[in-house]
Amino acid sequence: MSDFVFGKNSVKELLQTDRSINKLFLVKGFKDDELIKLAKSKRLIIKTVDKKKLDSMTGGKNHQGIIASVSPKDYADIEQILQNGEEGRRFIIVLDSLEDPHNLGAILRVADGAKVDGVVIPKNRAVPLTSTVAKVAAGAMETVPVAQVTNLSRSIEELKDKGFWVTGADPKGQPFYKSDLKGNVCLVIGGEGKGITRLVKEKCDFLASIPLSGKVTSLNAATATAILSYEVVRQRANEGS
Structure with missing residues (x-):
């Protein structure tokens, strides 16, 4: 297409x-x-x-x-995404200024595997859904709803009003494995090289980091999303154990 x-x-x-x-x-x-x-x-x-x-x-x-x-697929809206999840265990990924279609496609594959209810992206200064994204996603674009919003900060506020705890991926945060990622989770991932923008970071309830021991100072957005998403999965699996 x-x-x-x-x-x-x-x-x-x-x-x-x-x-x-x-x-x-x-x-x-x-x-x-x-x-x-x-x-x-x-x-x-x-x-x-x-x-x-x-x-x-x-x-x-x-x-x-x-x-x-x-777009090769119609966008959902946030209300439609919320209908997918189970109250108290909803999981949404918000992408702030992601510009690489390969990263977005890979993130959609992660979202499918981790049973994320939906992904939210901004309309401006970010990659939209394209045929390249669809190809990299390898079918996940059809299974994971994506909402495209005009104001990311306002959308995060709306999610907080609906009972979400918002965690942003940031090097200054506490190690992700010490973060509480249970309940209704909104995970915010920043764009390549720049991270989460200041206004969006201010809307986060918590910041979580991925400790790195080598010479590389950061991971790409898709890898960071996979690590943090499966920490959500792990914590939920261990609830009550």
């Missing part, structure tokens, strides 16, 4: 459906007030670029100055 739909008529027809759209790319000086108004009514991210960029995205095909980046 292609990640792009292009051409004025094709994009206009797409905008009139419920298909999940990641982003709209417009050539500088693009003029079609009706189409732009329709896109804004759906609160889409609109990015203005030069013609050379659009040409490279379509392989030189006639795009008429507009390209829609579409």
Whole structure:
């Protein structure tokens, strides 16, 4: 499945459906007030670029100055994700500014294996669901609901209001094996190289670190997610023992 739909008529027809759209790319000086108004009514991210960029995205095909980046799967919303879990044992992963589709695909595989109820990603400055993500996820994108939200900090606050304890992966936190990861768990993983952003970190109830004894100073996001997710699994398995 292609990640792009292009051409004025094709994009206009797409905008009139419920298909999940990641982003709209417009050539500088693009003029079609009706189409732009329709896109804004759906609160889409609109990015203005030069013609050379659009040409490279379509392989030189006639795009008429507009390209829609579409998701290979419709996004869920957080309320739908919450319906999947068992009260008191819900498990959600929040990804802050993750930019590598291979990491996102690998995280979805981890989420499937650890019985995560759903994954939350931001709309801006983060990789969306794409065909590359689907390929790396190897089927997990179909089994793990993904919500795409406008304001990550606000969404975390909403989860806290619903009884979630929010733990962020951060080198300054206590070792993950000393962290309490039971109950309704929201695990926050930061982007490659940058970690969790300041505003999101401030929303976390706890910070958990993964101690490293070698020369490497950090793990990639997918590996960190796997370690922390299976610590949640381990702690739950040992409850009452």
